[in-house]
Amino acid sequence: MLLAILLASCSRPPTLDLLTAGGEGPPTLVLLHGFGSSADEWMPFTKTIQWPLPGRFVFPQAPGLTEPPAGPVGGRAWWPLNLRASIAPGGTWPDLSGTRPEGLKPAADAVAALLEQLSNSPGGPAVLGGFSQGAMVASEVAFRSEARLSALVLLSGTPVDEETWRRGYRNRPALPIFIAHGRNDPVLPFTGSERMQAELAAAGNRVTWVPFEGGHEIPVEVVGALNRFLRTVRPSF
Numbered sequence: 001m002l003l004a005i006l007l008a009s010c011s012r013p014p015t016l017d018l019l020t021a022g023g024e025g026p027p028t029l030v031l032l033h034g035f036g037s038s039a040d041e042w043m044p045f046t047k048t049i050q051w052p053l054p055g056r057f058v059f060p061q062a063p064g065l066t067e068p069p070a071g072p073v074g075g076r077a078w079w080p081l082n083l084r085a086s087i088a089p090g091g092t093w094p095d096l097s098g099t100r101p102e103g104l105k106p107a108a109d110a111v112a113a114l115l116e117q118l119s120n121s122p123g124g125p126a127v128l129g130g131f132s133q134g135a136m137v138a139s140e141v142a143f144r145s146e147a148r149l150s151a152l153v154l155l156s157g158t159p160v161d162e163e164t165w166r167r168g169y170r171n172r173p174a175l176p177i178f179i180a181h182g183r184n185d186p187v188l189p190f191t192g193s194e195r196m197q198a199e200l201a202a203a204g205n206r207v208t209w210v211p212f213e214g215g216h217e218i219p220v221e222v223v224g225a226l227n228r229f230l231r232t233v234r235p236s237f
Contacts, residue, residue, distance in 0.1 A: 013109035016060040021046045023054030025122030027150070027234075030058045032111065032134030034156075035081045036071035038062075045218075050227045052234070056122060060099030060114060062107070062134075078137050083187070091092025093189035096136075097162040104160060107142035108159070112147045119148050129153025129178075131189065131218060136160050142175070151176040151233045153226065156185060156216050158192040169203035176206045178229045180222045182214035 019039040031042050031053055046057050062111035066075035070082055079101050086094035111128070113151040118126050125148035130138035135157025142152050143165045152175060159165060177200055194211070201207040210225045 001030070013106060013113045014063050014139040016063065016110050016114055018061070018114075019043065019059040021057040022051060022058075023056055025054060025056030025118075026124040026126075027052070027055045027120060028058055028118050028124070028126040029055065029061045029124050029230075030111075030115065030118070030128050031153075032060060032078070032128075032130030032137050032158065033062065033075050033076065034130075034132030034134050036075035037131075038076045048220075048223050050230065058114075058126075060111065060120065063110070064103070078107040078133050081133060093187075094158075095189070096158055096160045097192065100161045100164075104136070104140055105144075107137045111137055111141050112124075112145045115141070115147045115149075124148075125150045125171065127153065127230070129150045129155065130157065131155040132157060132216065140164060142172060149175065151178065151230075153178045153229075154193070154196075155180050155218055155222065156182065156188060156193070158188040159196050162196075166199060169200055169205065173204050174206055176208070176229070176233045178208045178210070178226060180212065180218075180225065182212055182217060182219075184214060185216045187216040 015139040033039055033041055039061040042059040044186060060075040062078045064077035066077045067073055083094040086096055088095060115126055127150050128138050128141060138152060139154060141147050142149060179193055179197045181190050183190050197207050197209040208229045210222055212219060212221055
């Protein structure tokens, strides 16, 4: 019996530390930060993302820590990430589409557990989004779990374990999805997001595709487009 209890406790996803802002919700907007960043990097966006009261912002903190040369001292990570190792000989950008990082599922499980908790308090499905590595985790949740979602927001991400994700695209019929990526992104390839948005649209999802002339960032024009997108999905809150 003791062994069964220990095994069950080991299988539970970790509880994520959270930063919150806004009202008590619903609705709830959950945003996952990128590799080497932290939850508090989202706080300025509470002033620019137009989230209606009593809407709540929830910013989970990734459980891992980064250190040079992979990332800054004290940065956070959803799983250890070595982009240089994913660049093919003669290539320019990393290609994660055929990889299955060991830490991806535990990170996604922790976020899915958070979404289940939020669906009870403050209630209702959440809008889930992320930037860079956070967008990869959000995609894993969307396409490999049954977590309740009102919409999905992917900012400067890239496909990971793409064949498996593709099988999940049709499991989210008519899910509103916002995807933005800079054409001059020096970190993650623009072509990955471009391909993903086309395949999601072909699978029947409601995709808003926002390519922009910029790098690995969230510029003002993307925030403006995101605000317009969020207004279109408010009836589902």
